[in-house]
Amino acid sequence: MIKRLLIANRGEIAIRIARACGELGIESVAVYSEADERAPHVAAADRAIAIGPAAPRDSYLSIPQLVRAAQTTEADAVHPGYGFLSENAAFADACERAGLIFVGPPSHVIASMGSKIEARRLMQSAGVAVVPGETPDDQSDDGIRRAVDRVGLPALIKASAGGGGKGMRRVVAASDIADAVQSARREALSAFGDGTLYVERLIERSRHVEVQILADHQGHVVHLFERDCSVQRRHQKVIEESPSPGLTPELVRRITDAAVRAADAVGYRNAGTIEFLLDVKDASFYFLEMNTRLQVEHPVTEAVTGLDLVRAQLMVASGEPLGWDTHQPTQRGCAIEARVYAEDPARGFLPQAGRVLLYREPRAPGVRIDSGIAEGAEVSVHYDPLLAKVIASAESRELARLRLIAALRHFPILGVRTNIPFLLRILDHPRFRAGDVDTAFLDDEVSSLAEPAHLEAPAFVIAAMAAAPEAGGVDARLGWDPWQQSRDWRN
Amino acid sequence: MPGEPVLTRIAPGTFSVDVGGRREIVYVAGPPNDRWAFWNGHIFHSAGDAEPTARREVGPRTPIAHALSAPMPATVIRVLVAPGARVKKGDAVVLLEAMKMELAVRSLSDGTITAVRCHAGELVQADQVLVELG
Numbered sequence: 373m374i375k376r377l378l379i380a381n382r383g384e385i386a387i388r389i390a391r392a393c394g395e396l397g398i399e400s401v402a403v404y405s406e407a408d409e410r411a412p413h414v415a416a417a418d419r420a421i422a423i424g425p426a427a428p429r430d431s432y433l434s435i436p437q438l439v440r441a442a443q444t445t446e447a448d449a450v451h452p453g454y455g456f457l458s459e460n461a462a463f464a465d466a467c468e469r470a471g472l473i474f475v476g477p478p479s480h481v482i483a484s485m486g487s488k489i490e491a492r493r494l495m496q497s498a499g500v501a502v503v504p505g506e507t508p509d510d511q512s513d514d515g516i517r518r519a520v521d522r523v524g525l526p527a528l529i530k531a532s533a534g535g536g537g538k539g540m541r542r543v544v545a546a547s548d549i550a551d552a553v554q555s556a557r558r559e560a561l562s563a564f565g566d567g568t569l570y571v572e573r574l575i576e577r578s579r580h581v582e583v584q585i586l587a588d589h590q591g592h593v594v595h596l597f598e599r600d601c602s603v604q605r606r607h608q609k610v611i612e613e614s615p616s617p618g619l620t621p622e623l624v625r626r627i628t629d630a631a632v633r634a635a636d637a638v639g640y641r642n643a644g645t646i647e648f649l650l651d652v653k654d655a656s657f658y659f660l661e662m663n664t665r666l667q668v669e670h671p672v673t674e675a676v677t678g679l680d681l682v683r684a685q686l687m688v689a690s691g692e693p694l695g696w697d698t699h700q701p702t703q704r705g706c707a708i709e710a711r712v713y714a715e716d717p718a719r720g721f722l723p724q725a726g727r728v729l730l731y732r733e734p735r736a737p738g739v740r741i742d743s744g745i746a747e748g749a750e751v752s753v754h755y756d757p758l759l760a761k762v763i764a765s766a767e768s769r770e771l772a773r774l775r776l777i778a779a780l781r782h783f784p785i786l787g788v789r790t791n792i793p794f795l796l797r798i799l800d801h802p803r804f805r806a807g808d809v810d811t812a813f814l815d816d817e818v819s820s821l822a823e824p825a826h827l828e829a830p831a832f833v834i835a836a837m838a839a840a841p842e843a844g845g846v847d848a849r850l851g852w853d854p855w856q857q858s859r860d861w862r863n
Numbered sequence: 864m865p866g867e868p869v870l871t872r873i874a875p876g877t878f879s880v881d882v883g884g885r886r887e888i889v890y891v892a893g894p895p896n897d898r899w900a901f902w903n904g905h906i907f908h909s910a911g912d913a914e915p916t917a918r919r920e921v922g923p924r925t926p927i928a929h930a931l932s933a934p935m936p937a938t939v940i941r942v943l944v945a946p947g948a949r950v951k952k953g954d955a956v957v958l959l960e961a962m963k964m965e966l967a968v969r970s971l972s973d974g975t976i977t978a979v980r981c982h983a984g985e986l987v988q989a990d991q992v993l994v995e996l997g
Contacts, residue, residue: 538964555958558940559965723962725936725989729899730876730892753936757962777904784890784901786876789908796904829900829907832868832880836889837900837909839870839878 381453383744505572531560617807675707729787
């Protein structure tokens with residue numbers, strides 16, 4: 373069994389992983405950049421070690437720094453979380469070479485799934501359909517342009533190395549190509565350290581349906597059903613749910629079968645997700661990509677299966693068998709997750725940075741909050757604007773939806789703008805209520821989801837805002853900052 | 864019974880407000896010139912929204928037609944214009960990066976660039992002037 377785990381990440385997922393370690397009696401080690409010295413994820417772990425400057429390239433994306441941190445703290449395993457180096461085969465390889473257990477699949481599986489060409493080839497040989505697309509050998513602007521010509525418009529240009537909508541651009545007209553290539557490449561470089569681009573045909577009316585896979589070292593591969601992540605903005609998922617409202621039982625069977633086949637074909641180990649595009653017109657589905665890591669939205673699967681995916685990851689990485697066979701996991705009820713981002717929907721979803729002045733989590737049956745922030749924490753310009761995830765589960769989709777709405781209405785986060793009002797408008801939208809969404813939903817409904825032109829504060833809100841300055845929140849206590857005073861505790 | 868709302872502070876930053884017999888919970892934080900409130904899923908902010916031009920006073924002596932400023936703290940990736948360049952409304956003038964996302968600062972009108980006040984690699988603050996137009 374793993375004894376001490378280095379968590380090579382930050383924010384909510386680092387805290388989530390530390391929690392699973394605590395349950396299993398594994399000691400957790402947080403890493404932090406200079407900007408994160410006082411971040412909540414540092415306090416959540418048993419130990420913490422600094423790994424360099426604020427810029428991700430020099431800290432959370434630095435393989436030498438992270439391996440050194442694991443060695444210095446005498447960790448025997450590394451969990452990469454999601455984003456950052458989680459799908460970087462060189463990092464998994466460096467861990468393996470340093471004698472560290474990498475909590476994820478072997479590096480060669482990450483490499484083959486990270487290469488879109490290889491992933492597609494493997495999927496096709498396993499009998500899984502793929503979307504037309506290619507990673508051109510000629511990565512020059514002209515080479516990408518020719519690839520777009522071959523694949524056909526409309527097309528997507530995306531980072532070969534990553535996901536999460538980073539480095540991804542939609543090209544509708546040939547005249548957009550030049551700009552799209554340049555900015556996709558820059559974003560890919562800065563987010564993943566790899567500017568290789570991939571070009572793919574855009575299927576216009578599709579749902580994003582993905583299947584959670586778990587595989588152990590004893591040869592068991594199970595699926596943990598599907599998640600529907602069709603509510604996306606610029607390919608950034610906003611709301612996810614399980615089960616998918618767009619699938620019939622027959623389609624669930626076919627898509628989960630395909631996912632298990634795909635995982636088998638690549639010799640998959642640990643937790644992974646196979647993403648499919650489901651063509652709404654004819655219910656055909658295509659392999660999109662395999663994410664060889666834990667997903668942001670894994671809690672919806674945990675809610676409907678009752679399983680702890682991070683715990684399962686740590687058990688599998690320790691060499692334990694899954695303990696249940698292919699037919700054992702069951703899906704019960706419905707779960708919906710909303711991602712709370714520090715962004716301003718009224719100003720083009722501009723990411724927001726600043727200090728969290730007040731933060732109160734709602735508490736209710738069937739509501740789970742996975743959060744990376746706390747009152748007084750700084751939301752930094754350097755990192756992803758995801759602040760927290762709110763997951764509501766209930767016996768039906770409608771009850772889960774109402775539960776999520778109630779939770780978000782009681783989730784005050786002040787000091788930085790968040791997308792909570794926008795999330796509430798989505799959840800209340802007739803198309804979302806009906807489960808009738810595709811990946812273009814947020815774009816198509818821009819006007820019906822737009823903020824009502826400057827909502828006037830009701831008189832009683834203005835009265836409360838005008839009330840005494842000892843109103844509270846963190847500003848009332850700024851004179852005494854326990855963080856500043858405790859700076860040397862760790863040394 | 865409508866009338867003056869009655870405020871009760873029930874926790875730090877948390878008010879229970881009696882509005883004609885109905886109770887509303889309002890969360891409040893921030894100094895008076897930068898006050899935030901949350902009620903029933905709605906967010907209210909009293910500073911930035913009300914006086915967006917307050918920072919203009921530190922501008923240059925000669926009046927400028929307008930200045931394009933950073934919408935948030937960010938790193939300048941690239942400056943796309945030089946003084947004297949003609950730009951059209953909607954043209955990107957500076958590329959910024961924040962939170963791993965790329966943002967283009969675009970001209971709000973046709974005009975000529977009179978000054979560039981940032982450089983590639985620079986970390987800029989919210990509302991900091993990046994480019995001036997005449």
